[in-house]
Each structure stands twice: as C-alpha cells, then as structure tokens.
Amino acid sequence: MDFGEADRLLTVLSPSLGKLRVLAKGVRRPSSHMAGHVELFAHTHLQLARGRDLDIVTQASTIEPFRTLRENMVKVAHAFHLAELCDGFLQDADPHPAVFGLLLSTLHRLAGDDYRASFAARAFELHLLREVGYRPDLTTCLRCQSRIEPGANSYSVSLGGTVCPQCALTAPDAGPISSDVLKLLRHLQRTPNDRLRPVAVSEAVLREAERVMRRHLEFALERRLQASDFVRQATEAMPAAG
Ligand SMILES: [Zn+2]
Structure with missing residues (x-):
C-alpha cells in the first residue's frame, strides 16, 4: 500500500515473526536501491529496525523474485x-x-x-x-x-x-x-x-x-x-x- 510521499506499507509473512506490517521508506522513488527487492510475492531477506509504531525496513535482498x-x-x-x-x-x-x-x-x-x-x-x-x-x-x-x-x-x-x-x-x-x-x-x-x-x-x-x-x-x-x-x-x- 502506498504510504506518504514515497513510502510503501508492506504486509510481510515471516517464518519467525508471523504477519507484520512494515514501512519501506522511499521505495517509490526511481533512485531507491531497495525498490526492486520489495516486490509483491517475492521471497526476500529483510532487515528491520524497531520503530515507534511500525518497524522500518533498513535492508532488503531478494532470495527468489518469482518473476x-x-x-x-x-x-x-x-x-x-x-x-x-x-x-x-x-x-x-x-x-x-x-x-x-x-x-x-x-x-x-x-x-x-x-x-x-x-x-x-x-x-x-x-x-x-x-x-x-x-x-x-x-x-x-x-x-x-x-x-x-x-x-x-x-x-x-x-x-x-x-x-x-x-x-x-x-x-x-x-x-x-x-x-x-x-x-x-x-x-x-x-x-x-x-x-x-x-x-x-x-x-x-x-x-x-x-x-x-x-x-x-x-x-x-x-x-x-x-x-x-x-x-x-x-x-x-x-x-x-x-
Ligand atoms: Zn448422517
């Protein structure tokens, strides 16, 4: 879901943490390095930082894009x-x-x-x-x-x-x-x-x-x-x- 100016709110399923909603900042900007790694249905390794309301994605790397x-x-x-x-x-x-x-x-x-x-x-x-x-x-x-x-x-x-x-x-x-x-x-x-x-x-x-x-x-x-x-x-x- 689009969020704010350039962010996206992702719903992810993690093996150890369950279902989570996390914020991927700036991923709608063409210059974002993370954008290609937070695609819909992709199997991705995410690193999260605990935020006040939402956890924030700090790193993402695709394991299987299911293109x-x-x-x-x-x-x-x-x-x-x-x-x-x-x-x-x-x-x-x-x-x-x-x-x-x-x-x-x-x-x-x-x-x-x-x-x-x-x-x-x-x-x-x-x-x-x-x-x-x-x-x-x-x-x-x-x-x-x-x-x-x-x-x-x-x-x-x-x-x-x-x-x-x-x-x-x-x-x-x-x-x-x-x-x-x-x-x-x-x-x-x-x-x-x-x-x-x-x-x-x-x-x-x-x-x-x-x-x-x-x-x-x-x-x-x-x-x-x-x-x-x-x-x-x-x-x-x-x-x-x-
Ligand atoms: Zn019967």
Whole structure:
C-alpha cells in the first residue's frame, strides 16, 4: 500500500515473526536501491529496525523474485488468493512457521509449470485450514457420525465438512458434493505438503472443488474472498493456465 510521499506499507509473512506490517521508506522513488527487492510475492531477506509504531525496513535482498509468477495473470491471481487467505486467517505477530513454508512451496508450484494453479491452491487451502484450526472433516457425517460412503453426499459449511444423504435433508446449508471432488479434497488433505505431486484432475472437478472450498473459507472468515473473483476472471480469459 502506498504510504506518504514515497513510502510503501508492506504486509510481510515471516517464518519467525508471523504477519507484520512494515514501512519501506522511499521505495517509490526511481533512485531507491531497495525498490526492486520489495516486490509483491517475492521471497526476500529483510532487515528491520524497531520503530515507534511500525518497524522500518533498513535492508532488503531478494532470495527468489518469482518473476514468472508475476508475468502470468492466472498465476498472479492465485498468488493474490494465497496472500488474502494468509492475511485473513493469521493474526499480526503470531508466528506460524508451517504456514510460511506452505506459502513458499505453493508460490514455487505456481511459478513453475508442473502443477495446475487451482490444484496447488486447493492443497494450500486444506493445509492452511488445518494449521489455523478450521480443518474440514471429509470422512464422517458431521450430523450422525456415520462413515461417509461413496454416493450422494453433501457438504455443510456451518458444520465444517461432509454430511450423509439422510442428514443432508435436515442440514440447513448442505450442498451436494460429488464423489470425485471428495476424493480430490481427501487426497490433498492427507498428503503431506512436501510429498504432494501433480495429479491429473478434470476441469469440472477442479471447478467444483474451488466452489466447495470457497464456501468453506468465506464462512470461516465471515467475509467474501475478493481474489477468488480475480482468479475466475483470469481463468476464463486464459483457461489453459488455470
Ligand atoms: Zn448422517
């Protein structure tokens, strides 16, 4: 966010300090040596000085600029989505090293060509939700506790996961979830992030998985996710990249 005459207020995620808002002075001046090192979504080594209200960036050097990510509208839209989720779910100065590692590895997946952006984003969401205490239950009915069998199951955001066909009739916000989507989400949820490999998934399944997860995330955050609309518009314009 632009701040004052030539400064910028940065929201950064640090492995040891958590989410922070820091001031980068003078970075909007063409002569700034720091400007190229505080780019959006870049992995950067920052040195901070404690300020009265805000910490101030005194040195910055880029570790990984993720340039390819910022050159592709679909990838950048997904990166905004990851950032919006980290910003929404994490409190200031509450360290979550696992979320930092998850974000960094997901940015690498987005920047590369091996993973569909939406596949990488759903894996990120499921692991993030577990880290912040909103892990969806995808194996038992959250009303009657019976095991979810393949079939006409539903998903309830207020209950936080799956509901069996019988219970869905009385769960107020239960919406259908297909067996293929359930299979994908379970796979992403139970695969440790560092063991995740690309899997071929149909367009329709990826789209439905996105809708289910978006409802869950928006319910948990109690607000609409703005970057999701950007992701949709970008994917419609460049379908092959989503
Ligand atoms: Zn049930």
